Amino acid sequence: MELQQIEDKLKTVLKPSRYRHTLGVAYTASCMAMVFDVDTERAYRAGLLHDCAKGFSIEKQRQLCERYNICLEGTLTKSPQLMHQEIAPFLAKDDYEEEDKEILSAIGCHTTGKIAMSPLDQIVFIADYIEPNRKIIPGLIKVRKLAFEDLDACAYEILNNTINYLTECGQEIDQRTIKTYEYYKNKKE
Ligand code: DGI
Numbered sequence: 001m002e003l004q005q006i007e008d009k010l011k012t013v014l015k016p017s018r019y020r021h022t023l024g025v026a027y028t029a030s031c032m033a034m035v036f037d038v039d040t041e042r043a044y045r046a047g048l049l050h051d052c053a054k055g056f057s058i059e060k061q062r063q064l065c066e067r068y069n070i071c072l073e074g075t076l077t078k079s080p081q082l083m084h085q086e087i088a089p090f091l092a093k094d095d096y097e098e099e100d101k102e103i104l105s106a107i108g109c110h111t112t113g114k115i116a117m118s119p120l121d122q123i124v125f126i127a128d129y130i131e132p133n134r135k136i137i138p139g140l141i142k143v144r145k146l147a148f149e150d151l152d153a154c155a156y157e158i159l160n161n162t163i164n165y166l167t168e169c170g171q172e173i174d175q176r177t178i179k180t181y182e183y184y185k186n187k188k189e
């Protein structure tokens with residue numbers, strides 16, 4: 001699909017604030033791509049598509065998980081906010097004609113991250129956290145600077161903040177979030 005078509009369609013399925021966030025991620029990802037020699041259109045497209053499943057109700061997301069044979073055990077049952085990451089690659093392919101494996105990979109790990117992320121994976125993961133419409137939270141200023149300097153250090157910082165935040169809220173932390181955190185922690189040392 002043309003970028004314009006993707007944007008038009010997303011605008012009809014996402015609420016206005018989510019659509020605004022989506023554009024913020026697309027633009028931030030393409031700026032980061034300029035710094036780290038990644039294809040800017042790919043980064044923009046991945047940014048657009050990353051939350052394509054977020055407009056559906058949790059019930060509808062559960063149905064989509066069943067349709068795509070996504071296993072609903074473990075963290076996904078306790079943390080339904082992770083479902084949209086699992087659905088995104090399937091939905092991007094079916095509803096937005098996205099065939100690019102690297103884009104599908106990036107949107108499929110944008111919430112938890114994964115071990116040894118590609119530069120594009122990291123860019124989408126980071127852009128989602130720092131885009132300009134996000135409200136300022138502790139540590140964000142530091143993360144925003146690192147985003148244009150060091151992808152590994154930036155990913156580590158985000159995962160550390162997220163794990164601390166989820167622990168404070170008493171929320172279940174996904175195994176992938178923990179594994180990704182440990183991976184980037186070891187890489188840093
Ligand atoms: O979809 P967005 O709001 O743009 O952002 P996101 O997809 O990165 O994250 C959605 C939510 O998921 C956010 O509130 C943080 C939360 N989250 C991230 N990692 C984990 C998690 N929640 C749980 N329970 N476990 C995790 O490991």
Ligand code: FE
Binds near residue numbers: 051054084085110111
């Ligand atoms: Fe998301």
Ligand code: FE
Binds near residue numbers: 110
């Ligand atoms: Fe995120």
Ligand code: FE
Binds near residue numbers: 021025050128
């Ligand atoms: Fe997002």
